[in-house]
Amino acid sequence: xxxxxxxxxxxxxxxxxxxxxxxxxxxxxxxxxxxxxxxxxxxxxxxxxxxxxxxxxxxxxxxxxxxxxxxxxxxxxxxxxxxxxxxxxxxxxxxxxxxxxxxxxxxxxxxxxxxxxxxxxxxxxxxxxxxxxxxxxxxxxxxxxxxxxxxxxxxxxxxxxxxxxxxxxxxxxxxxxxxxxxxxxxxxxxxxxxxxxxxxxxxxxxxxxxxxxxxxxxxxxxxxxxxxxxxxxxxxxxxxxxxxxxxxxxxxxxxxxxxxxxxxxxxxxxxxxxxxxxxxxxxxxxxxxxxxxxxxxxxxxxxxxxxxxxxxxxxxxxxxxxxxxxxxxxx
Amino acid sequence: xxxxxxxxxxxxxxxxxxxxxxxxxxxxxxxxxxxxxxxxxxxxxxxxxxxxxxxxxxxxxxxxxxxxxxxxxxxxxxxxxxxxxxxxxxxxxxxxxxxxxxxxxxxxxxxxxxxxxxxxxxxxxxxxxxxxxxxxxxxxxxxxxxxxxxxxxxxxxxxxxxxxxxxxxxxxxxxxxxxxxxxxxxxxxxxxxxxxxxxxxxxxxxxxxxxxxxxxxxxxxxxxxxxxxxxxxxxxxxxxxxxxxxxxxxxxxxxxxxxxxxxxxxxxxxxxxxxxxxxxxxxxxxxxxxxxxxxxxxxxxxxxxxxxxxxxxxxxxxxxxxxxxxxxxxxxxxxxxxxxxxxxxxxxxxxxxxxxxxxxxxxxxxxxxxxxxxxxxxxxxxxxxxxxxxxxxxxxxxxxxxxxxxxxxxxxxxxxxxxxxxxxxxxxxxxxxxxxxxx
Numbered sequence: 008x009x010x011x012x013x014x015x016x017x018x019x020x021x022x023x024x025x026x027x028x029x030x031x032x033x034x035x036x037x038x039x040x041x042x043x044x045x046x047x048x049x050x051x052x053x054x055x056x057x058x059x060x061x062x063x064x065x066x067x068x069x070x071x072x073x074x075x076x077x078x079x080x081x082x083x084x085x086x087x088x089x090x091x092x093x094x095x096x097x098x099x100x101x102x103x104x105x106x107x108x109x110x111x112x113x114x115x116x117x118x119x120x121x122x123x124x125x126x127x128x129x130x131x132x133x134x135x136x137x138x139x140x141x142x143x144x145x146x147x148x149x150x151x152x153x154x155x156x157x158x159x160x161x162x163x164x165x166x167x168x169x170x171x172x173x174x175x176x177x178x179x180x181x182x183x184x185x186x187x188x189x190x191x192x193x194x195x196x197x198x199x200x201x202x203x204x205x206x207x208x209x210x211x212x213x214x215x216x217x218x219x220x221x222x223x224x225x226x227x228x229x230x231x232x233x234x235x236x237x238x239x240x241x242x243x244x245x246x247x248x249x250x251x252x253x254x255x256x257x258x259x260x261x262x263x264x265x266x267x268x269x270x271x272x273x274x275x276x277x278x279x280x281x282x283x284x285x286x287x288x289x290x291x292x293x294x295x296x297x298x299x300x301x302x303x304x305x306x307x308x309x310x311x312x313x314x315x316x317x318x319x320x321x322x323x324x325x326x327x328x329x330x331x332x333x334x335x336x337x338x
Numbered sequence: 339x340x341x342x343x344x345x346x347x348x349x350x351x352x353x354x355x356x357x358x359x360x361x362x363x364x365x366x367x368x369x370x371x372x373x374x375x376x377x378x379x380x381x382x383x384x385x386x387x388x389x390x391x392x393x394x395x396x397x398x399x400x401x402x403x404x405x406x407x408x409x410x411x412x413x414x415x416x417x418x419x420x421x422x423x424x425x426x427x428x429x430x431x432x433x434x435x436x437x438x439x440x441x442x443x444x445x446x447x448x449x450x451x452x453x454x455x456x457x458x459x460x461x462x463x464x465x466x467x468x469x470x471x472x473x474x475x476x477x478x479x480x481x482x483x484x485x486x487x488x489x490x491x492x493x494x495x496x497x498x499x500x501x502x503x504x505x506x507x508x509x510x511x512x513x514x515x516x517x518x519x520x521x522x523x524x525x526x527x528x529x530x531x532x533x534x535x536x537x538x539x540x541x542x543x544x545x546x547x548x549x550x551x552x553x554x555x556x557x558x559x560x561x562x563x564x565x566x567x568x569x570x571x572x573x574x575x576x577x578x579x580x581x582x583x584x585x586x587x588x589x590x591x592x593x594x595x596x597x598x599x600x601x602x603x604x605x606x607x608x609x610x611x612x613x614x615x616x617x618x619x620x621x622x623x624x625x626x627x628x629x630x631x632x633x634x635x636x637x638x639x640x641x642x643x644x645x646x647x648x649x650x651x652x653x654x655x656x657x658x659x660x661x662x663x664x665x666x667x668x669x670x671x672x673x674x675x676x677x678x679x680x681x682x683x684x685x686x687x688x689x690x691x692x693x694x695x696x697x698x699x700x701x702x703x704x705x706x707x708x709x710x711x712x713x714x715x716x717x718x719x720x721x722x723x724x725x726x727x728x729x730x731x732x733x734x735x736x737x738x739x740x741x742x743x744x745x746x747x748x749x750x751x752x753x754x755x756x757x758x759x760x761x762x763x764x765x766x767x768x769x770x771x772x773x774x775x776x777x
Contacts, residue, residue: 268467296470299493338465338487 013199020190022164022197023053023129026171027091029201031061037175038083039066040076041093041129050095051131051190077103077128081111081180084126089175097132097184098141104149111180112155123178127171132160133225133275134307134322135188137315144312145276150182151253151285157206158252160184162227164195166250169204177206184252186225193228209256211263215243218332219263221286222273223249226323230273233328242336252282260286261293268299269335273323278306300338303331340388341409342373347383347682354378356402359411365393367413374410379555380649383682391415463490472496477503556647567710574747575705576755580763582721583737588769602640602694603665604772605718608765610636610656611775613690616758618750619714620689630749639688639709640668642675643698649675650709652688660776688712696720696739706744713746714755716762 017025030037039054045068048055058066069076073094080090094100100107107128115123134143150158157179161167167185174181212227213234222230227248234244245263249255264270270290272283283304290302305323313321344354354376361373372384373393391413398410462479463486464472471493472479482499484491553561585604592599613620617632624631636657639650651671656664674680691709693716701720708715719740726736741762745755765772 296466299465299467 014196015199016194017164017168017197018191018194019161019164019167019186020051020053022168022195023171023185024055024057025197026168026175027054027057028060029168030089030091030172030175031057031065033201034089035065036087036089037065038080038088038090039093040069040080040090041067042069042071042095044068044093049093051185051187053129053185054093073099073101073103074106077106078110080126080128081106081114081124084111084124084180085114085122089125089127091127091129091175094128094130096138096142096144096187097130097146098144100128100130103128107150107156107180107182108153112153115155115179124180125175125178127174127177127181127183129183129185131185131187131190133186133188134312134318135225135275137318138187140311140314143318145274145307147182147184147252147276148280148282148285151282155179156253157181158184159206159250160186160224160252161204161250162186162189162222162224162248163193164197166204166210166248168197169202170206170250172201173203173206176203181206184224188225189228204250207251207254207256209247209249209251209259211259212246212248213244215245215267217243217245217267218269218271218335219245219247219260219267220271220273220328220332221247221249221260223252224275226273226275229323229325230328232325233273233332236325236329237332240333242332244332255282255285255289257289257293260289264290264294265297268297269338270302271305271328271331271335272302273305273328275307275322277309278304279309281306300335303335305331339394340391340413340415342385342388342411342413344376344385344404344406344408344410346406347376347378347385351378351406353403353405354383356398356400356404356410357382358400359396360384361393361396361411363393363395367391367393373413377678379559381680381682381685382678385410387413389415463488464492465490468493468496475500556649560647563710564707567707570710571708572747573705573708573744574752574755575703575742575744576752576759577703578741578743578756578759578763580739580741581726581736581767582739585766585769586721586737597662599661599665600668601721602692602718603661603668604766604769605694605762606638606640606653606656606664606668606692607659607661607772608762609638609690609692609716611765611772612758612761614657615761616754618754619745619758621713621749622689622711623713623746623749633689635689637687637689639685639691639712640671641691641693642672644675644678646678649680649685650688650691651675651680651684652686654687691715693717701740703740703742706742708744708746713749715744716759717742717744 027039031039039057041049041054043049044054045058045063045066048057054066058068069079077092080092083090094103111124111126132147133145136143147158147160150156157174157177159170159174159181161170171183174183212231215234220230220234227246230246234246237244245267247259247263270286272286274281274283276282278284281304283306287302287304290298305328307321307323310321312318357375357377359374361367361371367373367387367390369389370386373387374385376383376385394412394414396411398404398408404410463484464479468491469479472482472491475496477496477499479491479496482491482495483489485495486492551557582601585601589599589601589604613636618630620633620636622631622633634657635655637652637654638656639652641648641650651674653659653664653667653671659667671680671684674684688709690712693704693706695704696718697720699720701722703719704717706715706717719742721737721739723735724738725733726738728734741759743755743759765775
């Protein structure tokens with residue numbers, strides 16, 4: 008990781024813009040594609056000003072056709088470009104799912120390593136912003152299931168820029184999940200210039216001996232809040248920000264779980280088939296004898312994310328997380 | 339090709355020893371011809387041919403212990419084709435032969451095992467981490483009593499156990515370690531240990547010398563059946579004393595005439611006569627169908643003490659036998675039992691059981707355990723000369739034998755048991771009365 012001396016205070020979405028700007032400036036191979044990302048700057052303004060700066064050939068407004076422009080990006084990636092496509096909401100990605108699963112994720116395998124697909128798919132995800140239905144999906148595990156696709160999910164501005172640059176430089180397709188709830192909810196110090204956050208590496212946010220709390224994206228602040236509450240009660244949580252969902256930072260998880268013997272996993276995706284299940288399997292495989300209590304999951308429920316009136320009931324809250332922590336502590 | 343496998347020939351067996359093959363490669367055998375003799379925990383059995391054919395290959399050698407399901411030999415089927423179905427039928431025939439005994443043990447689900455046992459066999463509540471701590475400290479987790487939720491063993495329980503063990507008071511044989519054991523670590527373990535062993539505490543590990551006996555084979559089978567019986571049948575035992583002076587005199591007379599008939603043969607015949615009048619003691623309770631099946635045939639089991647434990651060969655159709663036949667059959671079966679040569683047929687299908695403990699010496703009484711699913715069992719105790727007040731108010735010396743009769747109180751009541759033993763006493767005390775029954 009290179010760290011520039013100068014930093015600026017940015018929101019998460021601004022950090023993404025900064026990362027894209029950095030890479031557009033560095034290499035002509037970097038091309039942005041998406042609906043309304045040019046003149047309009049994207050539905051969340053993540054590409055604001057970039058078309059003006061780099062031109063219509065570098066920042067391309069596409070027709071409303073996810074399968075079309077994701078497919079086009081795959082072709083560009085195979086032919087030497089480094090395309091970054093924007094899906095307006097993760098819930099809109101399904102028309103492109105076929106392109107992603109049958110081409111992007113397995114071209115390296117299919118060509119015995121002759122071709123890789125160095126592209127990035129940016130997708131704002133998650134609930135909590137009072138968006139309509141399908142605009143709030145958190146279906147990351149649909150993409151972690153297929154080997155070949157890397158999946159990252161920053162929770163703060165620093166990681167967002169560093170991961171974006173790493174994703175663009177990565178030889179394989181990366182699904183870049185952007186927690187829209189965190190886009191503007193906080194600011195962070197972000198170095199100017201180029202630096203990377205390594206894909207496949209999580210981060211320990213707090214040290215603790217009692218319980219490991221694992222989360223990512225928009226759920227990291229929730230986990231942190233719960234951990235702070237529990238600290239008042241004398242329970243020391245070790246909060247992990249997974250940052251990459253595929254491949255998972257197994258060493259980080261196992262080391263922490265072996266230390267604490269207790270685990271709470273927080274994600275807003277549905278429980279069934281969620282990444283939390285994979286984490287529990289991992290813990291079962293690698294740290295079984297260290298378990299003092301069954302791992303708990305605090306997740307969204309097994310329903311589509313409800314309309315905004317009920318959104319808060321669907322999403323994990325610090326209260327729910329704290330209850331789970333108490334449960335594993337009292338087991 | 340037909341593979342002949344060792345199947346469960348009854349009693350839920352899992353393995354058997356190969357005694358000998360009764361055929362050799364090239365032999366032609368007909369369906370049901372015996373092929374190989376195997377020895378199980380309880381009996382010697384012959385595995386029959388599932389169908390006609392020629393023996394191709396014998397796969398094992400005598401003395402080998404094999405699991406149920408092991409292929410014993412391969413035979414060539416004359417008519418060809420797949421005969422697994424027929425093979426199944428073959429095994430079924432064998433099972434039918436042993437029907438009553440198998441019918442009992444084929445339903446292990448009905449056996450009620452005491453709760454404590456199952457708890458000790460794998461229902462220990464402890465997290466993986468606690469188990470790891472126990473393993474690292476060399477603690478057998480089964481010995482630790484849990485103080486966590488629902489009695490779960492927690493890390494602290496293990497560590498406390500280790501501490502107390504180091505102090506020299508932890509027991510290693512008793513499941514359910516009590517935390518309230520007085521803390522003697524302060525008193526000093528060296529002083530404490532001899533005191534405990536002097537007090538004869540078996541729970542104390544050091545200072546107690548013990549021998550270990552294997553608990554398997556016939557002993558385990560007996561244990562299994564006893565538990566099944568005792569946990570299923572509400573036992574009630576009725577005691578009676580019988581004056582056998584007349585019987586002894588009669589035996590002397592018969593003996594003088596050149597015939598020796600054991601007293602037990604008379605007992606068995608008298609019981610059979612009694613069972614005709616009180617068939618409820620020669621019955622089988624079928625709880626499922628809510629019926630008591632009164633069995634017409636008297637297959638009387640005789641408990642035989644062998645060096646390997648109790649075994650109960652069965653004299654079949656006693657109701658049709660005369661005393662001499664009963665005596666002969668009893669002698670034959672007892673010898674087979676002592677030689678360990680009983681077959682499945684010899685030990686299955688009993689409907690009533692007797693236990694003659696007299697020769698061993700017990701004279702007062704016993705509370706015998708019924709052979710499930712039978713309804714009664716009679717024990718005969720040692721005959722002793724005792725002073726008896728006669729009907730003429732005189733004291734006489736008579737030979738008295740006590741009898742203990744255990745019966746299933748679900749099926750019969752005490753009054754019936756008394757009536758039954760009264761009838762038995764009547765026949766034995768006036769043995770010539772039996773003549774009337776034999777006419």
